Amino acid sequence: MSVPASRLQVDRRQLPNGLKVNLHRDPSLPLVAINLWYHVGSKNERPGRTGFAHLFEHMLFQGSQHIDTNGHFQSVQQVGGIVNGSTWYDRTNYYETLPASHLGLGLWLESDRMGFLLPAMTPEKLENQRNVVMNERRQRIDNRPYGIAHERLHELLYPADHPYHWPVIGYMEDIAAATMEDVQSFFRTYYAPNNAVLTLAGDFESESAFRQIEDYFGPIASAPLPDPPRPTLAPMTGERRDEIADEILLSRVYIAFHAPAYGHRLWYAADLLTTALTGGKSSPLYQDLVYRREIAQDISMSLLPTELSSMLYVVATCKPGVSPAILEEAILEHLAEAATRVIPAEHLERARNQVLNSFYRNLQALDRRADAMSEFTVYFDDPEGVNDEARSYLDLSPQDLLDYASKYWLPKQKAVVTFVPKNGESSP
Amino acid sequence: MSPTSLTVDRSQAPPPGRDRPFRFPTFHRRTLGPDLELFVAQIPRVPLVRLDLFTPAGGHFDPRDQPGLAASMADMLDEGNHAKTAPQIAAATERLGGSISTGAGWNSTFASASMLSRDLEHGAELLAEIVRTATFPVEELERQRQKRLADLLQQRNDPRSLAGKRFSRVVFDGTPYGSPLGGTEKSLRTVSQPALVDFYDRYFPTGGSRIVAVGDLDPEEITDLAGTLFGDFFHGPRPELPSFEVQPLEATEVHIVDRPGAAQTELLLGHAGICRRHPDFASILVMNSLLGGKFTSRINLNLRERHGYTYGAYSQFMGRLGPGPFTISTAVGTEVTAAAVREIFVEIRRIQQERVTEEELAHTKSYLRGIFAQQLQTVDDLAFRLGTLAVYDLPDDYFDQYFRRIEETDRQQVLTLAQEYLHPDRMAIIAVGPAVELMHQLKDLGSVRVWSSEDD
Numbered sequence: 071m072s073v074p075a076s077r078l079q080v081d082r083r084q085l086p087n088g089l090k091v092n093l094h095r096d097p098s099l100p101l102v103a104i105n106l107w108y109h110v111g112s113k114n115e116r117p118g119r120t121g122f123a124h125l126f127e128h129m130l131f132q133g134s135q136h137i138d139t140n141g142h143f144q145s146v147q148q149v150g151g152i153v154n155g156s157t158w159y160d161r162t163n164y165y166e167t168l169p170a171s172h173l174g175l176g177l178w179l180e181s182d183r184m185g186f187l188l189p190a191m192t193p194e195k196l197e198n199q200r201n202v203v204m205n206e207r208r209q210r211i212d213n214r215p216y217g218i219a220h221e222r223l224h225e226l227l228y229p230a231d232h233p234y235h236w237p238v239i240g241y242m243e244d245i246a247a248a249t250m251e252d253v254q255s256f257f258r259t260y261y262a263p264n265n266a267v268l269t270l271a272g273d274f275e276s277e278s279a280f281r282q283i284e285d286y287f288g289p290i291a292s293a294p295l296p297d298p299p300r301p302t303l304a305p306m307t308g309e310r311r312d313e314i315a316d317e318i319l320l321s322r323v324y325i326a327f328h329a330p331a332y333g334h335r336l337w338y339a340a341d342l343l344t345t346a347l348t349g350g351k352s353s354p355l356y357q358d359l360v361y362r363r364e365i366a367q368d369i370s371m372s373l374l375p376t377e378l379s380s381m382l383y384v385v386a387t388c389k390p391g392v393s394p395a396i397l398e399e400a401i402l403e404h405l406a407e408a409a410t411r412v413i414p415a416e417h418l419e420r421a422r423n424q425v426l427n428s429f430y431r432n433l434q435a436l437d438r439r440a441d442a443m444s445e446f447t448v449y450f451d452d453p454e455g456v457n458d459e460a461r462s463y464l465d466l467s468p469q470d471l472l473d474y475a476s477k478y479w480l481p482k483q484k485a486v487v488t489f490v491p492k493n494g495e496s497s498p
Numbered sequence: 499m500s501p502t503s504l505t506v507d508r509s510q511a512p513p514p515g516r517d518r519p520f521r522f523p524t525f526h527r528r529t530l531g532p533d534l535e536l537f538v539a540q541i542p543r544v545p546l547v548r549l550d551l552f553t554p555a556g557g558h559f560d561p562r563d564q565p566g567l568a569a570s571m572a573d574m575l576d577e578g579n580h581a582k583t584a585p586q587i588a589a590a591t592e593r594l595g596g597s598i599s600t601g602a603g604w605n606s607t608f609a610s611a612s613m614l615s616r617d618l619e620h621g622a623e624l625l626a627e628i629v630r631t632a633t634f635p636v637e638e639l640e641r642q643r644q645k646r647l648a649d650l651l652q653q654r655n656d657p658r659s660l661a662g663k664r665f666s667r668v669v670f671d672g673t674p675y676g677s678p679l680g681g682t683e684k685s686l687r688t689v690s691q692p693a694l695v696d697f698y699d700r701y702f703p704t705g706g707s708r709i710v711a712v713g714d715l716d717p718e719e720i721t722d723l724a725g726t727l728f729g730d731f732f733h734g735p736r737p738e739l740p741s742f743e744v745q746p747l748e749a750t751e752v753h754i755v756d757r758p759g760a761a762q763t764e765l766l767l768g769h770a771g772i773c774r775r776h777p778d779f780a781s782i783l784v785m786n787s788l789l790g791g792k793f794t795s796r797i798n799l800n801l802r803e804r805h806g807y808t809y810g811a812y813s814q815f816m817g818r819l820g821p822g823p824f825t826i827s828t829a830v831g832t833e834v835t836a837a838a839v840r841e842i843f844v845e846i847r848r849i850q851q852e853r854v855t856e857e858e859l860a861h862t863k864s865y866l867r868g869i870f871a872q873q874l875q876t877v878d879d880l881a882f883r884l885g886t887l888a889v890y891d892l893p894d895d896y897f898d899q900y901f902r903r904i905e906e907t908d909r910q911q912v913l914t915l916a917q918e919y920l921h922p923d924r925m926a927i928i929a930v931g932p933a934v935e936l937m938h939q940l941k942d943l944g945s946v947r948v949w950s951s952e953d954d
Binding site: 169 | 508514516543544545584594596641647651656759792807864865866867869874875
């Protein structure tokens with residue numbers, strides 16, 4: 071199996087203040103994607119102040135010294151661009167895709183909030199965005215069937231003092247408690263050029279683009295960075311589980327295990343294994359549990375790409391009348407088999423082809439490429455590594471998959487969350 | 499860490515560089531048979547291809563007593579045929595890393611295949627096998643019936659599904675759009691194999707079908723291949739579209755779907771809108787975008803940024819072959835539900851009473867132009883646009899016309915269109931949340947009716 075040779079090229083630079091810059095030219099469309107990663111996320115928070123990294127991301131759209139409130143959305147949308155940001159355990163990203171002629175606009179906007187945020191921050195804006203974020207939490211989690219699942223899995227799989235224990239969006243009372251002092255100190259601590267990566271992807275001229283980057287970002291001073299969190303993670307000594315009575319009619323089972331940090335060989339092995347076991351209607355778990363025995367309505371497995379260690383989890387919804395205990399047991403039998411015997415060649419072959427397909431799919435749009443290049447710079451200091459990710463999967467042997475499963479899928483080292491209907495069992 | 503020098507002028511955005519115009523990608527339209535056409539576009543940048551096949555057999559043909567028939571038929575296309583069982587069909591595409599999907603919309607039934615370009619021929623042949631020789635096996639139909647019934651159970655606790663279902667019932671009552679595209683519990687329990695076969699025979703292998711092929715492919719080769727695989731299959735006249743009229747509500751109505759203890763209230767407001775082929779579609783899009791179609795729209799800035807009522811609020815005209823819905827959707831804290839609805843009405847009446855500013859209009863046009871280019875970066879993006887031409891029978895230069903229409907839209911036209919196509923006095927207001935609180939809040943906005951999440 072081959073991965074074609076047309077590699078995405080990256081011209082790497084760095085400003086004296088520490089800002090890393092990736093320039094990826096592709097003039098095939100008259101667009102430019104700008105992407106900034108700050109190496110700060112919910113893992114830099116502390117208990118009692120959870121959700122702050124995300125709330126802070128919202129505040130970065132409330133203007134800065136030279137930009138009006140909502141100026142980012144306004145000035146990008148009015149020239150035909152898109153703009154947004156997102157927060158994750160390990161990082162916060164900000165991005166816009168613009169008509170190529172408006173590259174300067176994006177650099178002006180991003181540099182202003184990196185260097186000149188605080189003069190524009192007011193208690194009124196914070197109050198408004200606290201309300202927006204509380205509604206976001208209600209919409210994404212509290213008012214959605216099974217919405218609390220991921221939060222519970224993280225709480226069970228990671229001990230209370232581990233930074234992956236709490237949810238990225240934070241707990242409601244913590245969001246409500248965020249103060250202006252939090253805004254100021256978070257900005258001063260983490261939003262420095264030496265804690266960021268800037269990637270441009272698309273139609274631009276490298277030297278003039280870099281000069282503009284120097285003009286806008288060069289004068290922003292670097293800052294001493296705190297040591298990154300390096301929590302230890304002792305092996306679990308027993309399974310941890312919870313049963314949640316929710317406003318639902320079909321029960322559901324979540325089973326989570328640990329996995330190595332994103333980038334490790336066994337992380338890729340774990341990810342390929344999820345595709346081999348549940349990737350599509352011909353996968354063995356779908357065939358057995360959904361198709362043949364009809365005890366599951368659906369089944370999937372996912373692996374988070376996180377920096378300290380990762381969570382792998384299985385989600386399966388019960389058919390009406392099927393108890394979660396039955397489905398859980400059936401899933402665990404499959405996992406136990408995958409942890410003791412190499413996976414059949416046909417499933418590995420399928421999973422490899424599926425990975426290759428999504429690899430190409432994901433690198434089509436400029437914004438996705440730019441984001442991947444920022445990611446590979448923050449985690450691995452290697453933006454062109456995006457080209458080799460398919461290879462990281464294709465080079466794995468069946469034994470690698472078995473190595474992951476046999477080492478990590480241990481009965482005492484998992485978290486289980488089951489959802490059951492609040493008003494008793496549903497009728498078949 | 500205050501910056502040390504200020505050599506660059508930060509007081510305003512730098513002037514833009516030279517504009518490089520965007521052009522819609524080149525594509526070709528080829529005739530494969532009487533009223534059978536292929537749209538083909540070559541994108542050699544990535545080794546991927548996608549094939550989409552559309553036939554007129556959409557949900558608009560569902561019999562009144564059998565909603566969901568098109569969807570059931572479409573779902574069953576890849577569940578067994580002359581050559582393969584359901585698991586064999588799944589394995590045949592998945593082993594190459596590709597995927598096949600089938601389904602029904604209101605306007606058409608589709609069957610799609612995505613794969614690496616090296617596997618194009620295999621994928622095309624499999625697609626042909628699926629649509630040409632489907633057998634609708636009884637045991638697979640039973641399996642599908644159980645799956646869909648369980649889906650319906652899940653939707654009963656999903657606020658957005660509940661709102662959408664109730665909205666269609668209220669606004670499109672008495673038309674095919676009034677029933678769920680996927681069917682009801684009652685219709686799913688009675689759908690039979692002969693009914694599926696009959697629907698398929700009548701509406702599937704007919705004239706009016708279209709194929710879209712996009713990606714790293716050779717236009718001549720795919721034309722030959724598609725001609726061989728499908729040229730003789732789609733034949734005869736295209737079925738006549740069902741004709742129906744949507745009766746507007748006589749006055750604004752409030753429909754509450756009760757979810758006691760819900761953390762939030764899901765809101766869906768609106769009425770019937772326009773057909774996708776409406777001559778003013780592009781100008782109405784400009785009006786809607788300014789009102790509620792983008793982050794910086796009046797409605798979102800009001801509800802989210804001014805009042806903090808919601809994470810987001812958006813409006814939309816969805817075009818179909820028949821008149822599709824106009825909707826405004828948001829999710830708000832229950833205690834501010836009535837206040838949020840009132841602000842939405844304020845914005846609707848404002849755009850009907852005052853001409854929008856020249857600046858807002860210019861920004862909106864520029865936004866619509868720009869995002870169009872952004873939404874054409876991938877194989878799937880382009881296939882979607884060509885699929886729009888195919889399904890709605892639009893001319894080859896449609897997107898050039900579309901840009902021209904956007905450009906030509908002026909302030910007076912926005913005002914006139916807002917007056918003509920927004921009907922705040924005849925709105926359906928659907929609120930999914932705790933009825934006890936909502937009834938009290940919403941009673942002044944119109945007649946109130948309360949539904950349970952189990953009501954059909």
